[in-house]
Amino acid sequence: MTHILLVEDEVKLARFVELELNYEGYQVSVAYDGLTALMAARELHLDLVILDWMLPGLSGLEICRRLRSIVDKVPIILLTVKDEVSDRIVGLDAGADDYLVKPFSVDELLARVATRLRKSQQADVAEVLEFEDLSLNRRTRQVYRDQRLIELTGKEFDLLEYLLTHPRQIITCDRILEEVWGYDFMSDANIIEAYIYYLRLKLEANNEKCLIQTVNGVGYTLRD
Template sequence: MKILAVEDDALTLALLVSSLGEAGHEVEQAGDGHTGLTLACGRAHDVAVIDRMLPGIDGLELVRRLRAAGVQTPVLFLTTMGGISDRVDGLEAGGDDYLVKPFAFAELLARIHALARRPPLGRVETVLHAAGIELDLVTRRVSRSGQTVDLQPREFSLLEFLMRNAGQIVTRRQLLESVWGFHFDPKTNIVETHMSRLRAKLNSNGEPDPIGTIRGAGYLLHALMA
């Protein structure tokens, strides 16, 4: 079994690597959240054991980003934070199990084996491509024809929704609900304003506009550009 261990305490990490290795498992290790995120997204693992308190990005945010990117590797949180609310936070962030330190290795191993027995949900691509645009859901970087495009968070979310629906017309109502969380029309030009800014940034190098306005219907991101 291939296991990812993300733990900033050197002694605990060494124990995990050594003990899991002796149990016959291949262990990949990281001592901070950013490295753990990169490894979790870049390689397939059967289970990830992740500490809650990590430098860089903490364990909760790490798992949230994994789940947002579609990575479904089972996650066991390993932490000193054992309160009910802490456990709830861990599970709601996308964790699958929660073990409080100090722990017995036999219990850790049993929980890992239980997670590994769950039917695999598969891995989803973490990078979207359409119309010469590349959008990385993990690093939150966007580029067009190899040139970086700097977007604000709402612009990123708007482009992500368009790219997930590339080649299909999306309505203003869909954008308000999915990007802004509005289930009513705020009677403002919020969509049009952000769409204009997004277009300006995507087309800053003089390339054709990849977003079409369909009068009376909505917007369409062309899946391919000539």
């Protein structure tokens, strides 16, 4: 049975979400603070984590970062009242795979859960992706440009990984949002532009040629 860890300090909301997840057939463990969540992550075999940003003691962001060292491949959905693009970038860079703003529809949460679980189960088995002098190792999460190691944030890595799985294809912004962020982010589509900018800065830091090309009015492509 799919096992989900729900980390939420609002007891009534936690109980409501737990019951809805149970009804969908998921096994749910609930933690009301960050330290309990970290202990559960170490002891349980988890398939997904739903994590509130605002927690007593350790913040949800710090918990997210620590969870990533324990359950590196497990999807994390972050719940928060923060809705600015900058906040979303911070949350995603902390290691979250998805982001849901409170108050939210339980149907939307269930859809996000199903999407993230499906993507996790369908992950490509290829360990190393390469294009020109660029290589990405999915297991070690290391990226090299020729012999130069490039340090990327979690979401920068995810975006580059997606581009590397579709070389020379023109990928629309809508498709990138759906596949990398996993939900409709149309009102904040400029988040892709921001991440592409960050990626280019790092990939071309030594004046290497540009590999990520902009297709005006459409999206992006990885090509020489």
